[in-house]
Structures are given as structure tokens and as C-alpha cells.
Amino acid sequence: MEPFTVVRGKALPLDHANVDTDAIIPKQYLRSIRRTGFGPFLFDDWRYLDPGDLDVDPAARRPNPDFVLNDSRYAGAVILLARANFGCGSSREHAVWALKNYGFRCVIAPSFAEIFFNNCLKNGLLSIVFKDNDIDDFFAAANRGEDFMVDLPAQRVVVGGRVYSFEIDPFRKRCLVESLDEIGLTLDHADAIHAYEARRHRQAPWLFSSS
Amino acid sequence: MAARTLYDKLWDAHVVRRESDGAAPHGDSAIAATELIYIDRQLLHEVTSPQAFEGLRLAGRRPWRIDANLAVPDHNVPTLDRARGIPDPIARAQLQALDANCAEFGIRKIDLLDVRQGIVHVIGPEQGATLPGMTIVCGDSHTSTHGAFAALAFGIGTSEVEHVLATQCLLQKKAKNLLIRVEGVLGRGVTAKDVALAIIGRIGTAGATGCVIEYAGSAILDLSMEGRMTVCNMSIEAGARAGLIGVDNKTIDYLRGRPLAPQGALWEHAVQAWRELVTDPDARFDRELMIAAADIEPQITWGTSPEMVVPVGDRVPDPASFADPVKRAGAERALTYMGLKPGTPMASIAVDQVFIGSCTNARIEDLRAAAAVAAGHRKANTVIRVLVVPGSGLVKQQAEREGLHEVFLAAGFEWREPGCSMCLGMNADRLAPGERCASTSNRNFEGRQGQGGRTHLVSPAMAAAAAIAGHFVDVRRL
Numbered sequence: 001m002e003p004f005t006v007v008r009g010k011a012l013p014l015d016h017a018n019v020d021t022d023a024i025i026p027k028q029y030l031r032s033i034r035r036t037g038f039g040p041f042l043f044d045d046w047r048y049l050d051p052g053d054l055d056v057d058p059a060a061r062r063p064n065p066d067f068v069l070n071d072s073r074y075a076g077a078v079i080l081l082a083r084a085n086f087g088c089g090s091s092r093e094h095a096v097w098a099l100k101n102y103g104f105r106c107v108i109a110p111s112f113a114e115i116f117f118n119n120c121l122k123n124g125l126l127s128i129v130f131k132d133n134d135i136d137d138f139f140a141a142a143n144r145g146e147d148f149m150v151d152l153p154a155q156r157v158v159v160g161g162r163v164y165s166f167e168i169d170p171f172r173k174r175c176l177v178e179s180l181d182e183i184g185l186t187l188d189h190a191d192a193i194h195a196y197e198a199r200r201h202r203q204a205p206w207l208f209s210s211s
Numbered sequence: 212m213a214a215r216t217l218y219d220k221l222w223d224a225h226v227v228r229r230e231s232d233g234a235a236p237h238g239d240s241a242i243a244a245t246e247l248i249y250i251d252r253q254l255l256h257e258v259t260s261p262q263a264f265e266g267l268r269l270a271g272r273r274p275w276r277i278d279a280n281l282a283v284p285d286h287n288v289p290t291l292d293r294a295r296g297i298p299d300p301i302a303r304a305q306l307q308a309l310d311a312n313c314a315e316f317g318i319r320k321i322d323l324l325d326v327r328q329g330i331v332h333v334i335g336p337e338q339g340a341t342l343p344g345m346t347i348v349c350g351d352s353h354t355s356t357h358g359a360f361a362a363l364a365f366g367i368g369t370s371e372v373e374h375v376l377a378t379q380c381l382l383q384k385k386a387k388n389l390l391i392r393v394e395g396v397l398g399r400g401v402t403a404k405d406v407a408l409a410i411i412g413r414i415g416t417a418g419a420t421g422c423v424i425e426y427a428g429s430a431i432l433d434l435s436m437e438g439r440m441t442v443c444n445m446s447i448e449a450g451a452r453a454g455l456i457g458v459d460n461k462t463i464d465y466l467r468g469r470p471l472a473p474q475g476a477l478w479e480h481a482v483q484a485w486r487e488l489v490t491d492p493d494a495r496f497d498r499e500l501m502i503a504a505a506d507i508e509p510q511i512t513w514g515t516s517p518e519m520v521v522p523v524g525d526r527v528p529d530p531a532s533f534a535d536p537v538k539r540a541g542a543e544r545a546l547t548y549m550g551l552k553p554g555t556p557m558a559s560i561a562v563d564q565v566f567i568g569s570c571t572n573a574r575i576e577d578l579r580a581a582a583a584v585a586a587g588h589r590k591a592n593t594v595i596r597v598l599v600v601p602g603s604g605l606v607k608q609q610a611e612r613e614g615l616h617e618v619f620l621a622a623g624f625e626w627r628e629p630g631c632s633m634c635l636g637m638n639a640d641r642l643a644p645g646e647r648c649a650s651t652s653n654r655n656f657e658g659r660q661g662q663g664g665r666t667h668l669v670s671p672a673m674a675a676a677a678a679i680a681g682h683f684v685d686v687r688r689l
């Protein structure tokens with residue numbers, strides 16, 4: 001995973017609340033057993049006028065001209081701007097893979113569904129929470145086609161000559177900036193896990209019976 | 212020790228170490244500490260596990276504790292003619308990946324043709340793989356179902372599935388405690404599903420974000436374990452990380468003798484410990500909500516989010532009646548998608564298909580409720596198809612022992628093999644564009660049951676009644 005430091009580029013404004021993971025990537029693509037190749041199917045039902053599937057060539061399908069992703073002004077956007085409760089619904093990490101595969105590096109919204117938020121961070125997709133009035137500023141700036149700069153080490157977004165600071169968990173920030181392997185980090189504490197298991201085994205042995 | 216909630220107790224019992232202290236409160240966005248939490252049980256299925264196993268392999272890692280895992284195929288499996296294999300080659304490859312991964316790493320798996328196969332959240336409790344006091348995870352958001360057993364159970368993404376496979380742990384932040392009390396007696400025809408929908412209608416789909424909900428009150432304790440699972444199942448639709456209900460005699464009676472539950476002296480020891488898994492009398496919750504059971508009517512959704520729900524006697528709302536502009540825009544969009552006009556009585560809406568199934572409502576009690584309504588009737592001619600998909604092979608067996616399948620077949624319903632089926636329409640069971648469905652599942656998102664399909668969430672009794680009448684009806688009038 002590439003480290004996340006500073007990302008510059010356009011933001012794509014997706015102006016709906018409660019965008020669910022079924023909308024981000026519909027179920028037929030969940031049959032894939034890979035982590036890649038989902039980019040062309042991002043927001044599939046909204047993005048195309050005809051139905052698609054894993055074995056249907058996306059290039060042969062009819063794009064929906066009214067959907068913001070097909071608006072050439074936002075081609076190459078690296079930031080997705082969204083409204084409240086983005087990523088609600090299922091736990092499918094395919095939603096995050098699709099956003100990443102498409103080219104987004106960062107999602108900004110007033111709130112996120114929790115599993116989706118976690119899934120983002122595990123894949124180097126920075127999800128940031130801002131207050132509603134900041135979000136309104138961002139939508140206005142995106143509509144004007146302004147460039148955004150997201151600076152994770154400094155925890156700020158710069159757009160339209162203004163600086164907006166954000167909060168992030170320090171551990172998560174370090175994992176993203178240094179592109180750390182979280183599993184490797186946990187395994188560094190194998191002794192603590194073994195000690196926990198020994199203690200827990202004494203208290204609740206039925207949790208460890210392999211019947 | 213200070214008084215603790217059930218969630219506090221479960222959390223405290225699973226902290227392995229503190230990873231980072233979080234951040235000081237800034238404005239209203241305090242960041243909680245990140246802690247390493249031990250996971251007692253992981254349930255695996257074919258759709259969200261292949262990439263996790265692949266990650267494990269690429270990193271040259273082995274599962275930390277093989278016996279903590281249990282796998283079953285459910286999301287993508289056909290519900291007809293199973294012995295003939297899986298016709299869709301892509302779906303088949305996914306099932307074969309689950310087989311191969313479980314074989315390679317020695318993980319216990321219930322096969323597609325095994326009578327115990329079923330929806331992962333139905334078979335966990337059924338097999339006794341779900342026990343009070345456990346932390347339980349699965350790459351599926353409705354893992355909250357298992358909270359009915361006082362287990363801290365929540366859905367995770369595939370990277371986290373890999374993390375649990377490799378380390379038996381997860382990095383987590385403690386959530387807030389939300390108490391929802393439902394007091395009093397539920398009216399006739401009002402079920403656990405209606406309780407869940409009424410709560411979501413009240414607090415909204417993000418109403419419990421950042422919280423673990425504990426359900427309490429006499430109406431909750433009066434529910435069977437099946438009903439409690441239905442309520443906890445839909446905690447995620449309220450935005451919660453998990454749902455919980457404290458241990459009582461019903462919890463223990465349900466688990467006694469289950470294949471993976473402890474036996475003999477170990478059982479006695481466990482039961483003693485499980486009795487502690489209730490909230491202390493003076494424990495504090497961050498938020499509390501009280502609902503009178505008598506106020507809950509049979510519910511039905513009208514839109515494309517579970518919070519877009521009304522009592523069956525109501526009409527489709529007018530978007531103009533929503534003061535919040537975001538909600539108004541959402542309602543307008545939903546009504547266009549659903550093909551509904553404001554002011555239409557919900558009971559006059561005709562359905563094309565009916566789906567009775569899913570981890571929300573495919574346990575034996577749900578099938579009994581549907582059969583009680585269907586007995587002696589036939590589905591309306593205008594209804595194209597009524598699918599009854601039991602939650603597991605054992606539920607199916609039990610239903611057949613009780614003759615429920617004969618009731619369904621006589622009514623013109625289809626009696627299928629267990630799986631997720633039309634809850635998410637990954638297999639062949641799905642809606643055609645524009646088709647309207649009365650569904651006992653948990654999500655009515657755009658396209659959820661098939662591209663362009665229109666879903667109305669209801670209880671099993673309401674679904675069966677809609678199948679017979681051809682449109683929604685108030686089950687209390689039958």
C-alpha cells in the first residue's frame with residue numbers, strides 16, 4: 001500500500017445522503033475473489049443505463065450522462081465529497097476497493113457508517129469527517145472546479161485559499177502515513193496475546209474447547 | 212468495581228492491550244483510545260473471505276487459532292437443485308475457493324449439501340458456536356444478530372477478517388452505550404420485526420452510529436430467542452456497531468445441548484459465569500430511549516432506506532412534510548424509485564413477489580408465523596412468486612416435521628433450500644426491474660433485491676398476508 005502524505009487534485013461532489021454500499025458496488029461484483037478490477041463498476045447502477053456484470057465489458061455499456069461520475073469536469077478526481085452516513089449498509093470491503101481502484105485517495109463526509117470507515121483506513125483510503133458547514137464550502141469549491149490539497153501529516157485540507165483542520169486517530173494516522181502492516185504490528189505483540197489466552201483459559205475454559 | 216453495562220463487561224474481558232491513547236477532545240470530536248481486542252469466534256462465508264485467505268497466503272502467515280473459526284457457504288448459493296452443482300461459473304469458483312481455503316488451513320466448514328448448512332447468522336446460534344460472553348465477528352454486517360446471546364458480535368471487512376485469522380485480535384475503539392427499553396406488551400400481530408423497524412423509524416439509520424445498543428424492557432424479555440435475534444439483527448440498520456440483550460433463562464435453555472456448547476461440568480461452570488452477563492442495576496448509559504410496546508403497530512417500509520417506515524394503516528408520506536431538506540430530497544428520490552405517490556394508503560399497494568427468508572426472519576418461529584397466515588389460502592393470482600427460504604437445513608427439517616412446507620406448497624408458495632437468497636439477490640433469486648416485493652429481509656436499498664427492484668420490509672406474517680391478498684394488509688384484521 002502506498003503511504004498517504006499529501007494528495008492534490010479535484011474533488012467529485014456526490015450530493016446524496018445515506019449512500020449505501022449496495023450503491024457503491026452492487027452484489028453481482030461480489031462474486032469476484034480478487035481485490036482489484038472493481039473500478040469500472042463503482043456506482044454501477046447510477047453510472048450506466050444498462051445492466052452490467054463481471055463478464056460484461058464496461059466499455060461496451062451506455063454511461064448515464066446525468067450521473068456526476070460521468071461529468072467530464074470531474075475526470076481524474078482523487079477526492080470524493082459525500083453527505084451524511086456515507087457507506088452505510090453491508091460490510092463489503094469491495095466498496096472501498098472499487099473507490100480505490102477507480103482512483104480516489106480520500107473521501108470527505110460529515111459522517112460515515114462505521115464498518116466502511118474502518119475498511120477505508122485498512123486500504124489506504126483516507127476517510128475524513130468534517131462539520132456540515134465545512135462540507136458545504138467543499139461542495140461549493142468542487143462545483144467551481146477548484147483544486148484541493150489534503151495534507152495528512154499536517155491534518156488539514158486546503159482549498160480556495162482556506163485551511164480546514166481535521167481530527168484523526170494518531171494510531172490510524174501513523175499506519176496511513178507510514179503505510180504500516182497492521183497485522184505485522186499486532187503480531188509484534190504475540191506475547192501479550194498468548195498471555196491473554198492463558199489468563200482467559202483459566203477463567204472461561206469452554207471458550208477454548210475444540211469440540 | 213463501579214457498576215458496568217453488559218457492553219462494558221464484554222469489552223473489559225477482551226482487552227489484550229492498549230494500542231494508542233487516542234486524542235484529547237477537540238470540539239465535539241473526542242477520539243477514543245485504540246485497543247487490541249481478543250476475538251473468540253470468527254464465522255466465515257464465501258463472499259468476504261477469499262481475499263482474506265489470499266492475503267494470509269501472500270504474507271506467508273497461518274491462522275492463529277484454527278478452532279475459533281467456523282465456515283459455511285450461504286450468500287451466493289442456489290436455493291434449487293443443489294445436488295446438480297452451481298451453474299454460474301463465477302459463483303462456483305467462489306464456493307470452491309472457500310472449500311480450498313478451509314481445507315488448506317484446516318478450518319471447520321459446513322458443506323453446501325450438509326443438513327446443517329444455512330445462513331451464517333442462523334447456524335451460529337443453532338450449532339452453539341455462538342455463546343454468551345464471546346466476541347464474535349464475521350465479514351457480514353448482520354453479525355449483530357448474535358448479540359441476542361449477550362455476545363459482543365459485529366460485522367467486519369475483509370482486511371479485518373484477515374487480521375482475525377492471523378492474530379485472533381482486532382484493533383477497536385470502544386463504542387458508546389445506548390439503552391433502548393421497550394416496555395409493556397406487544398399487541399396482537401405485532402412482532403420482533405415490527406419492534407426493530409419501529410426503533411429505526413424513530414432514531415433513523417444513523418441514530419445509533421458509534422453506539423452499541425442494549426435492548427431491555429419487558430417487551431424485549433418476553434420475546435423468544437428467535438425474536439431477540441431479529442431485533443439484534445437490525446441494530447446495524449440503526450447504525451449501531453452491535454446489539455445486545457442480557458442473559459436470562461431463555462438464553463441458557465436455548466443453548467443447552469447444542470453441538471458446540473459446553474457439556475457436563477463445563478456447562479455448569481459456563482452457566483454460572485453467563486448469569487453475570489447482564490447490566491449492573493445502577494450502571495450508566497451514554498444515551499437512553501424508551502418506547503412503549505403498546506405504541507408499536509405492524510410496520511412497513513415505503514422507501515429505499517429502513518428508516519422510511521410507517522405503520523401499515525398509514526399512507527405514503529408526502530416529501531413536502533419533511534422539514535429537513537436532506538430528508539425531503541431523500542424522500543422524493545425514494546418515491547420516484549419506488550414508483551409511489553404521496554398519500555397512497557400503504558395497504559392498497561400491490562406486490563409482484565414475496566420473499567420470506569434472510570437472517571432477520573428465516574428461523575422456525577418466522578416460518579410458523581407465515582404458515583399460520585397462509586394456512587387454507589392460496590396466493591393471489593397477481594403475485595408472480597412467493598419464495599420461502601428457510602434459514603438453515605435444520606430449520607427446514609423442523610418445518611417439514613411440523614408440516615409447514617405443505618401449508619406453503621398448498622398456498623402456491625415455493626419451498627426452497629437454505630441461504631441468503633433474495634435478501635441480496637446474488638444468486639438466481641432476484642427481482643426484475645420495477646417489480647415490487649414484500650420482503651422479510653432487512654434492507655430496502657435501491658437494487659438490493661435485483662436492479663430496479665422495489666422492496667418493502669415487513670414481518671413474516673405481513674409478508675404472507677400480502678401474498679394471499681395480492682397487496683399489503685393489516686395482519687391484525689385477519
Ligand code: SF4
Nearest residue numbers: 353569570631634635
Ligand atoms: S440473509 Fe441477507 S443480511 Fe443476512 S447474511 Fe445473508 S445477505 Fe446478509
